[in-house]
Amino acid sequence: MENVLQTNKVEQFLQLNKSYIDGKWVNGQGNETVNILNPYNNETLTEVKIASKQQVEEAYKCAEDAHVEWGRNAALRKKVFQKAAQFFEDHKEEILHLLAIETGSAPFKAQLEYNITLGAFQAYSSIIDKVYEKWNPEQELMPGKVNEIHRLPLGVISSIAPFNFPLYLSLRGILPALALGNSVVHKADIQVGIVSGSLIAKAFEEAGIPAGVFSSVLTTPQEIGDIMLENQHVKLIAFTGSTQVGRHISTIAGKHFKRAALELGGNAPFVVLEDADVDQAVDAAIFGKFLHQGQICMITNRFIVHEKHYEEFTTKFVERAKNVPYGDPLNPNTVVGPLINQTQLQKAIKNVEKAKNAGVDVLLEGKVEGNIMTPYVFGNVDNSSELAQTELFAPIALVVNAASDEEAMAFASDTEFGLSSSLFTNDIEKGREYAIGLESGMTHINDQTVNDLPNAPFGGMRNSGVGRFGVPFVIDEFTQYKWISIQEEKREYPF
Structure with missing residues (x-):
């Protein structure tokens, strides 16, 4: 009975199978x-008439028209963020x-994604006042000149999200x-277009966001x-997804001198060193491999185990993996x-067949x-x-x-990748030394590889992407500096 009632409540969101452009819900053309x-x-939840290229162009024109006033109004941004966050709490x-x-999403994963979404609202609300800041360099090197540094918004941002953590990974760029x-x-992966697109648009609509600011x-x-990627108004492309697509985005962005914040593929190693606690490692390994069926960029892809612990680790890990409950996410x-x-x-x-064929x-x-x-x-x-x-992106x-x-x-x-990694050891200093030397954007000692905090620099090295999310690191990604100098004394020129 509870699931039936819940399904009825969800129907209101499934009916939002439209694009949201310039403050209006529109059928795709x-x-x-x-x-x-x-x-x-494989039941059909809803059907979407997809938006045309012309409609997307319209969204960018509206975004260009709307961003200046939005950027100047910190009080409105705070109000909209507060109301949008409340929308997520209420629903x-x-x-x-x-x-x-x-x-x-199985229950734990859904709850985890919901919780970190609320955390993202809290974290990114804290940086609303960071634009239009002004400060002076510590030392003036030219007599009679005052220098000012201003932090300004970029303008219009393209946001492109994946299917796996679609709500959080959308908002991690949008917020x-x-x-x-x-x-x-913003463009959601169409197969999760409601929770990754329409739900977010509804939250901002209810919160009173001005037309054109978010589409x-x-x-x-x-x-x-x-x-x-190519629209003339776009200043930055925020993308989470495969390295193959990220490479294409990087090429286009470079051609048009646009910024890109790219969180791409991973091949996370989980290392069990000679002095590791095997039971602790196995507990972490089950979570770090099978959360959301392994469909996470940070998920553990390879367990690298010291030969001293290989038999014990594999025996205990397999026994635990046999009993992982599976089935209906509800x-x-x-x-x-x-x-x-x-x-x-x-x-x-x-990939299973390849493994078996490889012996x-x-x-x-x-x-x-x-x-x-x-x-x-x-x-x-x-x-x-x-x-x-x-x-592998699978269990x-x-x-x-x-x-x-x-x-x-x-x-x-x-x-080739360098997103997340972990290692297990009882010697923390040794672990820290190994962690620093590992060419990976994130390394977790005595924990599994799937971690994301809103106050840590989230991002990868090598073919796992460029840029960092998290506060305050994300501020430089989504703003630009402006130098203004004021010559207060008459300057003498050599010619």
Whole structure:
């Protein structure tokens, strides 16, 4: 009965299957209608007529017209943020339900995403007053001249979000942009377009955001091409997604001298050193691998275990993985829900086949039911193999045997990626030294790889992206400096 009532409450959001442009909900004028499916049972939740290229162009024109007044009005920004945050608090149960049925989020993951979303509102609200700040350099080097440094908004921001943590990862780019006086045109991944697009637009609409300051366009790359990268009004592109797409965005942004904040793919190593607490490591490993079916950029991709602990770790890890509950995300006991779609499932199945063909040890044989894949565990994986160097994005665990701590850390660094990483040791100083040397944007000692705090510099190195989110680090990403000098005394010139 409770689920029926909740479904009725959620229906109001599923009916928001439109784009939100210039303060109005509009039907798409594109060439395609897309069905948004429940990944657990493939039922159609709603259908979306996608926005056309012309409509997206209109959104950018409105954003350009709206951003100056918005940027100058800190009091309005604070009011809108407060009311939008309240909207999320008031609709908690519907949002959790949406995350389950639209994104396949099991209860813990849905609650986690909801909690960090509220945390993002709190964190990014704290930087609203950071634009139009003015300060003077500590030392004036030219007689009679006063120098001022002003921090200004950039202008119009493109926000492009992924399917896996669609609510939080959308707002992680949208909120700092808006807080710092910019306007935003946002594109959700269409398969999670309600929770990643329309829900956010509704919250800002209810909060009284001025027309044009925020637009949510429900569309596809096939329909609009590179307009969100190339539009003349765009000053920064905030993107979370694959390294392949990120490389394309970086190329276009560079061509047009636009900024880009890119959080891309990962191949997170989880290193168990010789002096590690194995039980602690196993507890962390289960969470760090199977949260949201492994569909997280920071998820542990490779477990690199000192040979001293290899047998104990794999035995205990497999035993725990066997008993991870799976099934309907609306079931309060579920941990592993469905992969987002059949394409992702088929990729996962192919990676399982590659592992078996490579002759690695099959420590745990999973199974496939609908879009659900239960945990697979493979042992004695070659760290340099194609399998180990692939971002799996599925509940597939790879265990690498290392002969020494030094070899384990060398294995950890042996990847094109550098987003998140972790290592387990009882010698914190040694762990810190190893962590600093590991070419990864984030390294967690005695914890798993999936961590995100609004007051820490979140971002990657190498092919895992550029830029940093989190307060105060994100401020420089979404603002620009202006130098104004005032010559107070008459200046003598040499000619």
